[in-house]
Amino acid sequence: MSADVTEAGPDAPTPPDPHEPVPHEPGRVRQVAEGIGTRLVAFARVRPVSLALALLLVVLALASGSLTHAPSERLRELVGAGLDPFEDRTSWLLVFGSVFFAGGPAQLVLAVVGVLVLVGAAERRMGPCRTVAAYLVTAVVATGVGVAVQALGQALGETWALEVAAESTLHPLTPALGTIMTASAFSGPLWRRRIRLVGFSFVFAFVLYDGHPSGLYALLGALVGLAFGVVLAGRPAERGWLRSSHHEVRRLASTIVAVTALGPVLTLLTRSPIGALSPLGMLFRDVLPGRSLSAACAAAGQGAPDRHAPPIGACARAAALAGIDTVPTVLLSLLPLAVLLVCAWYLRRGRRLALDVAVAVNGLLAVFAGLYYVVLPVTTDPVVDQPRHVVERGVLAVLAVAVPAAVAVGLFLLRRHFGIGAEGTRRPRFALVVVLSGVVLAVTFAVLAWLGRASFVPTIEPWTLLLDVPERFVPVGFVGLTRIGPVPDGGVVRAAFEWVGPLWWLVVLVGLVVGATRPGDVRPDAARAQVREIVHRGTPGTLSHMALWEGNRYWFTADGRAAVAYRVVAGIAVTTGEPLCPADRLPEVTREFARWCDDQGLTPVFYSVRGELSPLFADMGWSTLPVGEETVLHPATFAMTGKKWQDVRSSINRATKNGVRAEWTRYADLRPAVARQIGEISEQWVAEKNLPEMGFTLGGVDELRDPDVALMLALDEDDSVQAVTSWLPSWRDGEVVGWTLDFMRRRPDSMNGVMEFVIASSALAMKEQGVEFLSLSAAPLATSASSDGPASQTERVLTFLGRVLEPAYGFRTLLTFKKKFQPEFVPLVMAFPDPVQLPAIGTALGRAYLPDLSVGAVVRLVRTVV
Template sequence: MTAVDAATARDRLGGAVRSTVAFVRAQPVSVVLAALLVVLAVVSGSFVHGPGERLREAVGAGLDPFDDRGFWPLTLGSVLFASDRRELVLAVVAVLVLVGVAERRIGSRRALAAYVVTAVAATGVGVAVQAVGRAVGQPWALEVAAESTLHPFTPALGTIMTVSGFVGPLWRRRIRLLGFSALLAFVLYDGHPSGLYALVGAVVGLGFGRVLAGPPARRGWLRSSHHEVRRLASTVVAVTAAGPILTLLARSPVGPLSPFGLLFGDVLSGRSPADLCAIALHTPLDRQVERADLCARAAVLGSIDAVPTVALSLLPLVVLLVAAWFLRRGRRVALDVAVAVNGLLALFAVLYYVVMPVTGTSDGDPRRHLVAHVLLTVVAVAVPAGTAVSLFVLRHHFGVGAGVRRRLVATVVLGSGAVLAAAFAVVGWVGRASFVPSIDAAALAADVPERFVPVGFVGLAGLGPVPVGGVVRVAFEWTGPLWWLVVLVALVAGAVRPGDLRPDAERARVRELVHRGAPGTLSHMALWSGNSWWFTADGRSAVAYRVVSGIALTTAEPLCPPERLREVTLEFARWCDDQGLAPVFYSVRGELSPFFDDLGWTTLPVGEETVLHPATFSMTGKKWQDVRSSLNRATKNGVRAEWTRHADLRPAVARQITEISELWVAEKNLPEMGFTLGGLDELRDPDVALMLALDADDTVLAVTSWLPTWRDGEVVGWTLDFMRRRPDSMNGVMEFVIASSALAMKEQGVEFLSLSAAPLATTGPADGPATQTERVLTFLGRVLEPAYGFQTLLTFKKKFQPEFVPLVMAFPDPVQLPAIGTALGRAYLPDLSVGAVVRLVRTVV
């Protein structure tokens, strides 16, 4: 090894040592606790094969171990041991991550207190709950009474729940909703006491966090952005879909919903012909036939334990998991499917837990414990039904692709179901002689719906006659799986947009036109989600638009050279007329009003864009005093400006931007606005630039996003879009960010900087009497001002001494004014119901 290599090795070793020391100093409690878990596992000899029987009986939590133990505090050792090496590794990771986060957020002493309090309380309360259950004869408590439970995850989970009381609404909501969703899935579908202890520990952690942090500054539900609601809804649907899968994978599941989860399993697996014959002999009297026929049916029944049966059991869960993936992307089709499938699962639960016990066609007799059965029924129905209802209530957050595709998917799914049901009925009736026992028309009609339901929900005793072979047997086995495959394919086909699986051809064409250059400052908005695109025959010009209530609202001006403006506008108008749409060019430059007047169109002012010219930007004079003071204050406080893009952000900085945005949305009394106002999704575009204000600790104090305007592949200007600040940031931080942006653009040599227009706000009243649409927009601006502060925003922009450029709306038919006003209201506030919009228009017209 050369001297250089040796020096490099020493430097790397020294760097690793320094990083390790810094890590230990930042979270000493979590490191010590993780080391304690490993040391105890090694010393006790449980590192390789898990704790032995004597050690488990000495420290394990549970009823029988607690009764037999002379020194009960040993039970607290149940949080310091894992059942096997895999669980030990996961527990160590959980402690290092979750307790480590707590240390960094609330300090080592509080984190250690949370760890100890939740460990002691969870173990004591958990055993007490089991004791009460055993005393009243609760079946689950009796079944797990002899278990000696180790639960090393409980205090780590309790600690992170304690921390949730110290974080902002974004992470507080995420930690609690996702944490409890996962815990409830384990408790309900796996059911071993470790899940109960973890759930109790999480609840105790919530209470302990409330004691340490005090009540939150704001009570009640805080509004979430579309982006956040989609993430949370997607996770909840995935967790509830994974619950039955958890049951199928668990060793001896005993959870309250484990029977429900097992309904998705292969109930025929492992059943001998003798077992199936015995089950068949318990068929209700009104369906009794000769014993020989029953056992013959049982033999045929055993032969259907094959791929179709397993596929029919698992495909509904696969459909839900795929729907969860698309819910994260806001797909309305995925919402429809998730609501429908969860509704079906709730219906299946009613069938299994209510209808079949009453009719005597279930495989067991859950009525032996009436109270437990009622509670089980309520929970089994409430989980999928509650998920379906919650998704339906939140449907306004899932508006992507809510048009023709949605109706087409519904038609395909329902139509294919009807066709397959009819086909099976016809094939079954033609081949009715192959059924064992014989089948009549009524029995065949009753059997048709069962083809689409997992066999576990029907039950072995509830299954009707089974065909011996041939085409009838193929139809009997494959009708249900084939339909669920159609649902899955239709979901994917309806929810996938071109950009999901391959380059978005249309968006790529639009981006090429945007880069080539288009008049105005808002051309980049043409690329936003929610837009549709119309192209000229030669593909060299386009119009970005969105249809709202029969109105085609364009996003600014056509993407075309100035000399083609008249041609493209008229061609787009003719196309809209052919489609039964009314074209409205929104937020176009006021200087184009004479052009639209020549076409015989009407124009109305909709805002004033504030434009600066970086080449002449200077902050001299009394009018700039506030801006200069903000720059000086930022320098004094160690705040710096950083010009970057989202793809280049450090993960910690990106998370802070998301949190700041969610805090802003949560403070509003009205839903997040859209149309010409971008959000988190829009600032992730690779062409969009960000200007951040960060302090010495890399805390994001404010963030702005800037949309580029191109000419011949070069950026000639930037337009302000997204603008958020941390609530506790220094005064004047936004002035600092805007001024820093102007200075950065001056160095870039761009032609203009647009602070954009404040929607529904102008510097003064329009000349002449107000039209109906102007009155609608004025009323909207007045109503929304307290929540969104558009007029206040316009006043803020005046500090930078901008040039005011009028923006107008152009449309061909003045008769459409009330409809245009309604469409604009719904474009900016898509969450408003149709009735609310109609009442709004009636109020001001």
């Protein structure tokens, strides 16, 4: 029946009267205002303490007249923290008011944001009562101890304490930092590590580069919060270091390098930085504000510097600083920091070249800091007076050396987590370019300087020139404040003097970007794109999509329409599943790859291939061993009927009652909050196991980002992720014909049976899609039944390993779980040419699954399984 003759029923809506006025919809501004109000009300319900504290800071700033400008001197004298203000005021209790006032509008904004974010996060973890206690305790103890430390330093004649004695410090961020550190004790292993490491990195940066009492109070607040959190949580402080996945280690290392690189910038934002490392940024300022060089010399009681006589004293320092206070000088100070920031960016992506450069730059900074802050001031520099307090200055020098040295050593020890590009040719090429460019620039400057030596003030000597060449590549913060060398008047010599250093650092920076962006020719993007095309055309195995993961190398047939994905470990080429080709080409491609490996001096091993291919390998004279069983379902006939499905049906009913729903999606389509939760669930799973994270045929969070990979999520009514699974596609002629389970994680406090619910929901979704099969993948070293015949010695060893590793990784428990879905079992085997090489093959497989296995990891593994 056509739509225009449809008869309206009794319940059909009445057409609107055209003469009746249409109700006015709320305006856009009103809707936005209502939305903001709703969010504020919700925020106030969940985080009332943090909101109240933020409002208190704003109200006090408004009442004191410091909302739009710096607070008055009277207010600083009344509530500011510091030794002299503490002694002068009538009531010592007023010093604790320093945490409720800001030193200006910028600090007020930072304080309000810090309270809302840091205290808000702490309140969510600890509750309002503990949050209030942590805020007050850290504020009172940090302020009191900080003033006491200043008093002790002044009594001992310590230079820093004498310099800052008269300062009145307002530090509203101290209790916020202390509160979040307290809350770290109530967080899981992942967030506990993140909060403490990142928090102390920023605090130490302020202490070392800024140097004012506010940094001391922040450090004390963080330490007090750390201890107070242990007391409140009622559990002993953890000893040792918790296990972290590659992804998390890369993020934390990237953060540390970024913080140490940005530390010198703090000297630009501080009116008078006095931290131990503040000299790194001192020459960004006008060293002689408002006065000419001759006026400075006159003020120092000296005449203008003679061209042929070395200037001395204050005039010498002024002359040298004025001579190098140029744009290239600024670039020479900024470029190493820019290189470190670029390293931090690529460390997050696991690039080995970025790690090499970060280690080298921090190592060089440590060496030069030791040379210019320790050796030269004591032995050769006649300008810098010998320090009155040798121990005190020695501590500062040690800090200047220790910070970059500690970063370099720490990164070197973590190098196994940064393997991308480790085997390519980019790193040797980068090193060659950097060394050659440095040599060419150094020789160029030396030749030009010697030919134009008469233009230097004073005239340069040969030995002085030799010492001056390395200084051209060093940031002037290390040179200008400790040793003064001759400076050329101008011309080509002056250009070379100023520009050889920045040019070399530019070469380093550009080379780093090029080399880290393209980590090498081992895993080129073009080869992976070609493999993706082959996979989309169709391959017989269910694990073919794993060939697209990072870490694989690729071999192609002559026509480029077939390939093998493999990894090389100690001369063993372990394939990632079966050859990538049509079924009728499997024998041909398998033999060609085996011959190519033999030509390359590699031992080929086909891993996790279907047992039905065993006759092919028998014809080649190879041996096979079972390595697991793949569990396969057929969605077309999927039905949860019968007693065997009782557990699965109960899980679905439980999910319905608890408001948990299933959502089929892709990673690119996730809301940011959901994606963040998936990462946190995975990292927490790794951290709490305290065992090495396996790779190779077991994917992680990075593999979820592939646009072809599908996700099935379990979400509650608040969109909190309860569980997540990832599904790898199998293709035929560009169409998906099956899905293979890979990533599987659940929140620790999720409902019982949530994984059964997710997998059953996935099977129902695939039934609607009309795909041919659903694979629950295989559990390594676990089989559903024993062989009828006698087991070989190697099979007995594999069975023993599966039983021993069960407490650590639960392979057999996983297989038992998959049996709930009544799957079809498909045996998977490993094929290899020579049984004598089984020990080496076993080692290669272990390194493929656990590439970063360390002695400590082995100890933890033994403790788990014994």
